[in-house]
Amino acid sequence: MNDAGDAPVTAALAKATPRALFITFLAMGLSGFGGVLPFARRALVDRHGWLTQGDFTETLALCQSLPGPNVVNLSIVVGARACGWRGALAALFGLIGAPFLILLGLGALYGRFGAYPLVQHAIGGIAAAAAGLVVATAARMAEPLIRSRWLLTAPIILLSFAGVGVARLPLIAVIAVLAPASVALMWRRPA
Amino acid sequence: MKALWSTLGALALQFATLSLVAFGGANTVVPEIHRQSVAVHHWMTDQQFAALFAISQAAPGPNVLISTLIGWKAAGLAGAIVATAAMCAPSCVLVFWVARVWDRYRHTRWRAAVGAGIAPVAVGFVFASAFVLVRAADSGWRFACVSAASAGVAYFTKLNPLWCLAAAALLGLTGALDVKL
Numbered sequence: 001m002n003d004a005g006d007a008p009v010t011a012a013l014a015k016a017t018p019r020a021l022f023i024t025f026l027a028m029g030l031s032g033f034g035g036v037l038p039f040a041r042r043a044l045v046d047r048h049g050w051l052t053q054g055d056f057t058e059t060l061a062l063c064q065s066l067p068g069p070n071v072v073n074l075s076i077v078v079g080a081r082a083c084g085w086r087g088a089l090a091a092l093f094g095l096i097g098a099p100f101l102i103l104l105g106l107g108a109l110y111g112r113f114g115a116y117p118l119v120q121h122a123i124g125g126i127a128a129a130a131a132g133l134v135v136a137t138a139a140r141m142a143e144p145l146i147r148s149r150w151l152l153t154a155p156i157i158l159l160s161f162a163g164v165g166v167a168r169l170p171l172i173a174v175i176a177v178l179a180p181a182s183v184a185l186m187w188r189r190p191a
Numbered sequence: 192m193k194a195l196w197s198t199l200g201a202l203a204l205q206f207a208t209l210s211l212v213a214f215g216g217a218n219t220v221v222p223e224i225h226r227q228s229v230a231v232h233h234w235m236t237d238q239q240f241a242a243l244f245a246i247s248q249a250a251p252g253p254n255v256l257i258s259t260l261i262g263w264k265a266a267g268l269a270g271a272i273v274a275t276a277a278m279c280a281p282s283c284v285l286v287f288w289v290a291r292v293w294d295r296y297r298h299t300r301w302r303a304a305v306g307a308g309i310a311p312v313a314v315g316f317v318f319a320s321a322f323v324l325v326r327a328a329d330s331g332w333r334f335a336c337v338s339a340a341s342a343g344v345a346y347f348t349k350l351n352p353l354w355c356l357a358a359a360a361l362l363g364l365t366g367a368l369d370v371k372l
Contacts, residue, residue: 029252036253062293065306068282069216069253076283077290088287096279099252100259104271106246107263114242118364125363127245128334129355131324132341134218138317139346141215145311153311160315164222165322168230171223175212175312183308187301 009081013050016082018090024048025075025094036071036095050078071095152189156182198266199273201232206258206277213282215313217255221320224261225327234265241327249356255279333368 024043031039037060044051051059063073072095079091113119145153156178163174205227209220217224221244228234235243243264247257255278262274296302329335341355362368 031251061306062290063286064215065309066282066286066289066293067211067213068279068286069213069255071253072255072279072283073286076286080287080290085287088283092279092283096252096256096275099250099256100271100275102252103247103250103256103259104263104268106250107243107260107271110242110246121363121366121368122360123242123245123363124328124330124334125337125359125361125368126249126356127241127324127328128337128368129341129359130245130248131241131321131328132338132343133248133345133352133355134221134317134321134324135338135342136345137218138314138321139342141310141314141317145314153314156311157315157318160312161318161322162315163319164316165319168222168226170226171212171220171316172208178312178315179309182312183304186307187304 010050010052010055012048013078013082016048016050016087018079018083018086021079021082021087022090022094025079025091026098028071029095029097029099040071040074044074044078050082149189152185156185195266195269198232198234199269202262202265202270202274203277206262206274207281210278210281211285213255213278214309215317216253217257217278218320219313219316221257222316222323224257225323228261228265232265234261237327238330239264241324244324245328245356249353249360331368337362337368 028036028039028043041056045053045056059074059077060070063070063077066073072092075091075095076088079087079089081087110119110123114123142153142157145157160174160178163169163178164171205224209223213220225240229237229240243260244257247254247260250256256275258274258278259271262270262272264270266273293302325335325338329338337359341352341359344350344355345352
């Protein structure tokens with residue numbers, strides 16, 4: 001079942017069953033408040049030895065350059081390397097299954113009690129803080145890009161921010177214009 | 192009944208498309224989810240959107256599950272399932288196939304260019320998300336101070352972000368943020 005090309009597959013990963021994948025990613029999804037990644041590294045590299053540290057960094061880079069959340073992509077790639085599409089499905093459902101149910105419960109509670117002033121006050125505070133967290137995430141992502149080649153990256157960051165955030169243009173349109181231009185720039189000036 | 196089907200169709204189309212362009216995760220497409228849910232389809236108000244985003248951040252799991260709550264708000268349980276599946280399936284199928292090819296071309300120049308080229312575009316989108324969320328959540332300077340404080344703590348320290356959310360919830364509970372009520 002393992003036909004992941006010449007991808008790195010450790011002995012431990014080759015022995016992983018869909019059941020083990022499901023349970024490992026379930027624990028990951030439940031412990032990851034506001035960021036699953038540190039928990040993912042600990043479980044996949046330190047505890048199970050499914051990936052070496054080098055594999056982890058490289059696989060993560062791959063997951064980051066594809067659409068979709070990093071950890072969701074990670075679950076697909078690791079699951080598939082271990083046992084094909086069954087492994088990918090097991091890891092994916094392990095990762096998002098329990099949080100999905102928890103969110104449904106919270107959503108129902110919000111629908112039932114959301115009109116109470118106390119609940120509104122609390123959620124209003126959380127919403128303001130959550131928005132602040134996204135500011136910090138953006139700044140942390142931008143930092144290495146600005147530091148290495150700010151002349152190339154800063155204008156692109158600014159344009160994509162202005163197009164989607166300020167002008168409220170459809171995201172697809174902004175990607176269709178900016179992504180090819182940006183890739184072409186990086187192609188002419190490799191790091 | 193017809194209305195429900197057309198809402199489910201709109202959810203499926205919206206999230207399946209976003210799934211394929213969500214480079215860096217759901218945060219990059221929050222402005223588009225906001226635009227469609229509030230301005231185009233009128234499933235919720237600006238403030239309800241901010242509240243749902245807040246709930247999805249305070250809960251465990253990957254942040255792609257904002258789609259679950261949007262779907263639930265628009266069309267109940269069926270909406271939640273359709274939106275979550277639409278948000279996950281296309282990118283997962285793509286990742287499943289691309290991962291094999293990608294491993295093979297690990298050291299080529301075009302792969303490095305694609306990775307380096309997409310990164311700044313995605314970062315711009317995350318800034319746009321932050322901008323949209325701050326504007327939706329901050330009705331007054333007190334809320335803006337909470338946003339600024341949590342951004343500062345998250346950027347400069349390694350504190351678990353959950354502490355920021357918990358502190359803000361307590362502050363909100365005291366009513367200190369909302370004097371007009």
